[in-house]
Structures are given as structure tokens and as C-alpha cells.
Amino acid sequence: MSTRTARNIGIQWIKPPTRSCDDDKCPWHGSLPVRGRVFEAKVVRFRARNLAVVERMYYQYQHKYMRYERRRSDLHAYVPSCLDIREGDTVFIGETRQLAKSVAFVVLGKSGGGS
Numbered sequence: 001m002s003t004r005t006a007r008n009i010g011i012q013w014i015k016p017p018t019r020s021c022d023d024d025k026c027p028w029h030g031s032l033p034v035r036g037r038v039f040e041a042k043v044v045r046f047r048a049r050n051l052a053v054v055e056r057m058y059y060q061y062q063h064k065y066m067r068y069e070r071r072r073s074d075l076h077a078y079v080p081s082c083l084d085i086r087e088g089d090t091v092f093i094g095e096t097r098q099l100a101k102s103v104a105f106v107v108l109g110k111s112g113g114g115s
Helices: none
Strands: 038-046 051-062 067-078 090-095 103-110
Touching: 038 067, 051 103, 067 090
Parallel strands: 067 103
Antiparallel strands: 038 051, 038 090, 051 067, 090 103
């Protein structure tokens, strides 16, 4: 493993990981730009080697009943090798360029601290 330093991705409230990696698709140690939306989501399961399925909860207003309903959506996110993410963790994911057919998000770090 190399000793690459974490670069500034422009999101101040997320701490960079303590480990280093040689992954080109890592936003911290590679060249992957993070732009667009940033969500807090829960890791539901892992699909491929570096692919996690995350569940995002949000509220949708129903005008007829004048109430909010809770909804959820599953998103696929790429997990860099420098992050230690397990099922059940709450993570921050950021929008990036299209990495695969259904993958357009990358995991930035755990919610509640760096990893």
C-alpha cells in the first residue's frame, strides 16, 4: 500500500479516512470527483466486491391528507478499499459520475466519524 495523502473533496463535515489506498475510484486518494447530492443512508447489503446497496429514507408530502409519508429507496454505491464499511452502518454517500450501469454514488465515510 502506498502512503497517499487524502485530498480535499470539498465537503468539510466528512472526515477523511485514516487508511490509504491505491484505488482510482476513491474520492479521497484517487481522481473521482464528487458533485451533486450528498445523502446519509444505511448499508443494507453488499452485492459485488466493492458495491454496497444503501437504503435512503425520506418524507413525501401528501396534499390530499395534509401529512407526510415515509418512503425509502435503494441506491447502489461504490465502496473504496480504504473505508471499513459493514452491513448496518450509517454512511454518507455522494453523487459522482456513472461508474457502472446502476452505480452513480460513492461512499464517502461513516456517519459519526472517520474510518
